Amino acid sequence: DTGVSQDPRHKITKRGQNVTFRCDPISEHNRLYWYRQTLGQGPEFLTYFQNEAQLEKSRLLSDRFSAERPKGSFSTLEIQRTEQGDSAMYLCASSLVIAEQFFGPGTRLTVL
Amino acid sequence: KNQVEQSPQSLIILEGKNCTLQCNYTVSPFSNLRWYKQDTGRGPVSLTIMTFSENTKSNGRYTATLDADTKQSSLHITASQLSDSASYICVVSPNTGTYKYIFGTGTRLKVLA
Numbered sequence: 001d002t003g004v005s006q007d008p009r010h011k012i013t014k015r016g017q018n019v020t021f022r023c024d025p026i027s028e029h030n031r032l033y034w035y036r037q038t039l040g041q042g043p044e045f046l047t048y049f050q051n052e053a054q055l056e057k058s059r060l061l062s063d064r065f066s067a068e069r070p071k072g073s074f075s076t077l078e079i080q081r082t083e084q085g086d087s088a089m090y091l092c093a094s095s096l097v098i099a100e101q102f103f104g105p106g107t108r109l110t111v112l
Numbered sequence: 113k114n115q116v117e118q119s120p121q122s123l124i125i126l127e128g129k130n131c132t133l134q135c136n137y138t139v140s141p142f143s144n145l146r147w148y149k150q151d152t153g154r155g156p157v158s159l160t161i162m163t164f165s166e167n168t169k170s171n172g173r174y175t176a177t178l179d180a181d182t183k184q185s186s187l188h189i190t191a192s193q194l195s196d197s198a199s200y201i202c203v204v205s206p207n208t209g210t211y212k213y214i215f216g217t218g219t220r221l222k223v224l225a
Contacts, residue, residue, distance in 0.1 A: 042217050042218055043201075093155075100161065105155045108153065
């Protein structure tokens, strides 16, 4: 499969725990995006990477959230001290310079 | 404020019937408009993309229309199938070359046998 992949697909955690999600973009796609989607809503932009540089972060990305893309390939999104309000689908997308974003299947996070 | 609004919020139809989903946007300047299909628990998958100069775009049983003057788009599904049950999201790109998508909240379609 040469599409965007995300791991894990589902994560259940207790409030206060840290979680980390991984996204593997389509190879040769230099742009990578993270979104959060709650039930019945469209995705909301979190952050954007061009190669390894994080060029923009949404105000939604509080200081408990951190994203990295160390080698300009895969990316990780970490949430520290999770809260129940963090429960959502976390989507990753990738694209070429100015092209359509291809979305991964998402990671469904449930914080108990 | 740039917004994308979709209607109806949800829709139930019988298999084999046609339906039309609506998208109104206030995004300006406008570069292109996309319709995505999102199955439950999955990421969005692109159905169509139209620039401001295009009026219609088809992808199998899916036909999208665009009226850039009234800032309206529609997605028509012909001869619906059970597998069409999903959320359909209208997405607008405000400027040429920007990565910033503005998403609608989607229409949840349920096709019944």
